[in-house]
Ligand SMILES: [Zn+2]
């Protein structure tokens with residue numbers, strides 16, 4: 224018994240590691256999520272760097288990576304004020320990286336968005352303005368003028384890595400009065416809850432408190448393949464945007480309306496009203512009918528998304544072949560038996576979705592329904 228316990232324990236402990244890196248992606252490295260009933264689920268990275276600020280690659284490499292990841296949209300967001308390669312790669316124009324990336328993307332179905340990272344010390348910190356028309360006028364002495372210019376160009380601005388330990392030694396995201404004033408004026412509309420390899424519960428709290436759009440980005444400087452261990456099944460953090468159409472205008476409208484979820488490791492972070500429809504579209508319940516003349520029902524949940532789901536049964540019914548937890552790998556189906564106590568023609572199962580976060584420590588509940596084959 225001890226040995227079995229040990230083996231079981233070892234398997235259980237190894238689960239989080241497996242969950243992060245041993246994904247079997249049916250579509251290879253392409254990041255895929257199903258559309259919801261109402262919206263397209265677009266995969267977007269709104270924060271990247273190239274040699275035109277402090278990144279290590281030419282902008283065309285960023286476009287190639289985005290194609291490999293199957294992204295729908297990529298924003299080019301070089302630091303405006305921080306230009307460590309300027310002596311080696313002199314350029315008079317803060318739009319150069321965007322121009323090269325847009326030309327590389329050409330007529331492909333990758334949408335490339337013009338952006339910039341306003342790069343300041345606190346109280347302003349770093350922020351990305353995207354959907355701008357011209358990055359150069361954002362280069363201002365006064366940070367307030369940069370935000371105002373981005374707004375006047377019709378840009379959407381979000382706060383970057385508010386939990387960054389270079390500016391917050393305790394890793395706790397906070398907003399300064401100056402940032403709150405910009406939010407008040409509508410010149411900041413979002414906040415990174417996920418940046419590169421970090422997740423911030425406090426940023427999520429701020430997003431909910433001030434009605435900011437939840438953003439997850441890679442902020443990639445080196446290579447996506449190395450930073451996120453793509454060969455071992457990893458993926459870059461992204462923002463899933465729930466848009467009416469796959470156009471720049473539609474993506475911006477969704478960001479301004481807050482219709483997003485961040486996808487990081489196996490975790491989906493979003494406001495419940497937007498992330499729950501994605502869960503419902505990702506997990507498909509079906510039933511193969513009752514076992515013989517019993518009231519034990521065989522059902523299957525198919526996960527048609529890239530996220531590894533962990534769900535906890537909170538239904539009226541208990542399971543016949545396991546306890547209350549289900550681990551459902553991406554693009555896999557899990558079958559199990561449910562004791563319904565009487566023979567039914569349909570079934571509804573409720574789960575707490577543990578890999579989805581709607582507020583710090585809060586996991587939403589989803590109800591999955593199916594008719595029963597008689
Ligand atoms: Zn930054």
Ligand SMILES: [Zn+2]
Pocket residue numbers: 270271272340383442
């Ligand atoms: Zn950055």
